[in-house]
Amino acid sequence: MIRAIVIGASFGGIEAIREILLHLTPEVRVPVFVVLHIGNNRIDGFVNFLNNHTHFLVSDACDKDEVLPGHVYFAPPNYHLMIEDDQTLTLSVDAKINFSRPSIDVLFESAAWVYGRDLLGILLTGSNADGAHGMTVIKQCGGTTIVEDPRTATSGVMPMAAIERTIPDLILPLREIAPRVCSILGC
Amino acid sequence: MPSEEKNKKNQEDSGGSSADIQSIEMRLLLEAVFLRYGYDFRNYSKSHLRRRIVHHLGMNSLSSVSELQAKIMWDRSAFNRLMTDLSINVTEMFRDPEFYQAFRTQVIPMLSTYAHIKIWHAGCSTGEEVYSLAILLKEAGLLGRAQIYATDFNKYVLEVAREGIYRQQEIELYEQNYLKAGGQGKLSDYYTSRYGSVIFDKSLTKKVVFVDHNLATDGVFAEVNVIVCRNVLIYFDRILQSRVIDLFYHSLPGMGVLCLGTRESLRFSEWESSFAVMDPVNKIFKKDPTLAP
Numbered sequence: 424m425i426r427a428i429v430i431g432a433s434f435g436g437i438e439a440i441r442e443i444l445l446h447l448t449p450e451v452r453v454p455v456f457v458v459l460h461i462g463n464n465r466i467d468g469f470v471n472f473l474n475n476h477t478h479f480l481v482s483d484a485c486d487k488d489e490v491l492p493g494h495v496y497f498a499p500p501n502y503h504l505m506i507e508d509d510q511t512l513t514l515s516v517d518a519k520i521n522f523s524r525p526s527i528d529v530l531f532e533s534a535a536w537v538y539g540r541d542l543l544g545i546l547l548t549g550s551n552a553d554g555a556h557g558m559t560v561i562k563q564c565g566g567t568t569i570v571e572d573p574r575t576a577t578s579g580v581m582p583m584a585a586i587e588r589t590i591p592d593l594i595l596p597l598r599e600i601a602p603r604v605c606s607i608l609g610c
Numbered sequence: 611m612p613s614e615e616k617n618k619k620n621q622e623d624s625g626g627s628s629a630d631i632q633s634i635e636m637r638l639l640l641e642a643v644f645l646r647y648g649y650d651f652r653n654y655s656k657s658h659l660r661r662r663i664v665h666h667l668g669m670n671s672l673s674s675v676s677e678l679q680a681k682i683m684w685d686r687s688a689f690n691r692l693m694t695d696l697s698i699n700v701t702e703m704f705r706d707p708e709f710y711q712a713f714r715t716q717v718i719p720m721l722s723t724y725a726h727i728k729i730w731h732a733g734c735s736t737g738e739e740v741y742s743l744a745i746l747l748k749e750a751g752l753l754g755r756a757q758i759y760a761t762d763f764n765k766y767v768l769e770v771a772r773e774g775i776y777r778q779q780e781i782e783l784y785e786q787n788y789l790k791a792g793g794q795g796k797l798s799d800y801y802t803s804r805y806g807s808v809i810f811d812k813s814l815t816k817k818v819v820f821v822d823h824n825l826a827t828d829g830v831f832a833e834v835n836v837i838v839c840r841n842v843l844i845y846f847d848r849i850l851q852s853r854v855i856d857l858f859y860h861s862l863p864g865m866g867v868l869c870l871g872t873r874e875s876l877r878f879s880e881w882e883s884s885f886a887v888m889d890p891v892n893k894i895f896k897k898d899p900t901l902a903p
């Protein structure tokens with residue numbers, strides 16, 4: 424049973440994440456954690472938009488926030504986001520990984536350790552290799568992985584890097600991802 | 611054997627998941643570190659520790675946390691290497707320039723009414739934050755009145771902080787941060803460049819003492835007017851955060867100022883309501899004894 428979803432996206436990620444979160448149905452009651460690379464830019468505007476247009480409570484995470492169902496947590500710019508066994512969030516200012524902070528690998532790895540086989544990882548468009556290691560760890564821990572089809576992604580580099588490192592359970596064009604997530608979760 | 615296969619094998623042998631086994635190993639390791647060396651990581655964020663320890667295993671070709679534990683028990687230099695990997699010292703000058711702006715407009719006016727100012731940087735790392743605030747105080751004409759304590763539990767970073775020598779390649783970012791923070795001159799007014807490094811002016815640290823202090827195990831350090839402790843609490847669990855805030859509460863007089871990192875909070879402390887919020891975004895608080903705990 425899927426108990427949490429992690430999503431990673433880089434170049435082109437705003438549109439891709441919007442597409443997915445807008446199309447997840449209200450029955451999706453698991454927490455969703457997101458790393459979106461946007462450099463030093465602020466994320467509040469996008470978070471506000473999603474709050475007004477999706478079924479979820481969306482926020483950029485603060486240190487030690489409690490993990491709640493039906494919430495979407497974004498890693499804030501310049502912090503890595505990790506998940507604790509006791510269902511709280513931890514931020515860190517550790518060095519950049521893959522030139523990125525927040526890094527998708529850091530989030531995915533920590534979520535895989537906590538949720539094991541109950542984790543669903545989704546890697547979207549991007550033009551670097553962040554997330555490939557994270558997807559490998561999710562698989563090692565028994566979780567499920569979906570990679571956006573590199574042929575139709577805004578930038579296929581990041582999905583491709585993941586496909587080269589691990590065999591994802593599904594490779595899907597963006598528009599098919601949200602409906603498939605709903606069916607995997609049985610809603 | 612690749613780690614994927616090994617995880618699977620371990621699971622079959624033992625009936626426990628490898629994640630569960632590793633968390634038992636980690637608890638034992640932290641206990642061992644505490645008993646043997648006195649450094650208490652037991653209330654640090656588990657996800658943070660786990661990430662650092664797994665990284666450390668990889669870098670040192672160790673196959674399990676138990677093996678690491680056996681090694682550090684008998685080998686102090688191995689422990690020192692682990693220590694380096696557990697204490698994240700990433701920092702920069704004028705990190706979060708808006709914080710320094712806010713300090714300038716909201717805290718400085720109050721400090722300028724004091725004859726003596728005492729400031730404590732807790733978890734100062736390699737000192738970039740200390741030099742930044744010293745520059746700000748200097749530009750406000752207050753540096754001469756200030757006594758500054760800069761502490762960290764990592765002796766190596768304190769040495770770097772004392773030297774005040776940083777890499778030239780970071781300076782461009784620091785220069786930008788300084789201007790965004792409302793700097794009144796040029797950052798280069800405060801350093802000299804030499805062989806790919808920059809050396810900060812010793813006059814900035816004339817009144818700074820760099821001291822080894824562990825927030826997890828040591829007591830009140832001194833009574834001070836301002837505590838700056840940014841991006842340290844995020845590495846602690848709620849229990850340790852509350853202990854450290856208690857320490858800060860008892861180190862501040864009424865109207866004493868506490869500055870945390872932009873994503874940190876007082877919410878796990880019994881003293882939360884005894885602080886007035888001066889700046890909710892930049893996390894600047896003022897101890898107010900008239901507010902009941």
Ligand SMILES: C[S@@+](CC[C@H](N)C(=O)[O-])C[C@H]1O[C@@H](n2cnc3c(N)ncnc32)[C@H](O)[C@@H]1O
Nearest residue numbers: 697698701733735762763764824825826840841
């Ligand atoms: C990420 S750095 C923050 C540096 C600086 N304050 C900043 O915001 O840029 C965290 C620092 O906290 C120190 N630290 C961690 N645990 C500590 C403890 N128990 N006592 C004192 N310092 C600690 C680390 O050694 C490290 O230098």
